[in-house]
Amino acid sequence: MEIVAVINYKGGVGKTTVTANLAGELAYRGERVLLIDMDAQASLTFSFVTPDKWDDAYKASLTIKSWFDAISEGKEPAPLTDYVISPDVNRFLKNEGCIDLICSHLGLINVDLELATLLGGVNLQQAKRNYIKVHGKLREAISGLANSDDYDIVLMDCPPNFNIVTKNAIVASEKILIPAKPDYLSTLGIDYLHRSVNELVKEFNDYVDLDNGTEKIKPEILGVIFTMIQINSGQPISAQRQFISQTKRLGVPTFKSYFRENKTIFSDAPQNLKPVVLNYYSNSTHADVVSEIEAFVDEFEAVLENKGKK
Template identity: 40%
Template sequence: MKAVAIASYKGGVGKTTLTANIGAAIARLGRRVLMIDLDPQANLTFSFYRPETWRTDLADHRRTVKAWFESWRPETTPPPLAGYVTTPSVVNAAVAAGGGTLDLLASHLSLGDIEMDLTARLGGARAHRSTRYYFDVYQRLATGLASFSTYDYDLVLIDCPPNFGVITRAAIAACDHLLIPARPDNLSTLGIEHLMSRLGRFVWEYNRVAGLQSGMHPAVKRLEPRVLGVVLMMVQYYGGRPTSFLRPYIHQASGLGLPVFESMLRVSNRSFAGAAGTQLPAVLSADLPPEVARELISLVEEFLRRVGAASRMAGPSHRPVA
């Protein structure tokens, strides 16, 4: 079971669009995919559930990631994540023919309260990081994912908040890989640089505390997330190429020392803006413009190559991805 965190330090870069379409495309290939919505804006959740359905069927019945975090009690084993996972009906009807499934651990609009609670448990935003509660906080999501059987899911996609707070760091601690969506502009470039700086600091800190507390937490492994790359989103095209205005920013992204996906997604309100209304990601749409369809297919294929699982995720199977 591979776990990939989709993270950015800036909102409005297409993070949810990227997560939903990659997840749906791979589920259509016959794989078992779990998406975890850790963003309090809940855009990924509302891509698959109408707000009224979310309120009555999920929030009121405590079937959200917020409810799972709230179920933790000190010095006790948390309940399995499976009890909080839902299976959106519309998208699963669309991927069922291939034998795949697309499950969701939904977000909550008050998930920010959990962020504050976890920060307080650490001792505050600037607390000494060798506190006894460090791994109680940062290992929570990893512990939740470990409650699944190896055969439950082939891929887990974690949609992180657009910041590097406690919840995002917990997602990093639970993932194998990191995927970074960005727009080809100066602010996104600055956001990537800041994200990577914070990531490097957190990985160093986490591994340092793991060494200091190896006697108390022998099961905690060193954190070594692999950055799959930067995916450029909302690219404007003219004459079959990105506009000349954007090309310097595309080259700028390539100069950050990170891998950049060759595949990019263009601006297409027709394709992406209405996805929430249909509860189907664009990649599953029957009337997708050919150029957008090609870009989505190319992006998913490149994602699979980069995650190192293309051959194993190419068709129906109940074996996990190695």
């Protein structure tokens, strides 16, 4: 089972759009996908379920917030599978592929504060144990999923911050996917993100040394997938090409494929509760957008396979 965190410090760069479409295409190809919406904004959740349905059926006890709340209350949370829902999009999938979802909750924002109160301790030893407990819980739960063989891949859509919830996702992940816009501030952000991930990994692993039984973590960056690309004569406009080259020079791998910018096509999809890649296309632009997403998923699968061989 692959475990991938989709992350960028910046909001509005296309993380959720990339996650939803990657899930859609992988499931269409027959993969069993589990999506976990870790962002309090719940955009991924509302790309697959209506706010009414969420309010009626999921809000009270079927979100990742309920799972984290159990931890804040000092209880052992139920297995993640108890929080999984099956959105309507599955009607459009054939074969054995599926998209399951653990919804987010607007109140997830407060979970960070609650979890932070569990940090610290009477001595350094205790503080380090608590650090591992608070940051490693999701990892433990996802390892439990791996044993049950229900899913081929878990995709976690992260919020645009580096709080405890986000750190849980990174600690739990084996691979990291970074959606980004090719512009100046995003390029700076990727460098910063890369360093923060390395610091977190080092900190966690230093603490693990004290705690027998916890394995060290080694999340690998799969690459940067560029989004909102403006196409001119079949290629990204020159200003964007410049930032793509700059990102490559940061030493972070990048995907050759990209998501082009198309407000009409991308902004309607969440409301239809179906990612763009699964929609019937009405015109040639839509067809181009879909083939570009398919090309990205081809590349994504090839990169995963390559990493697996190493």
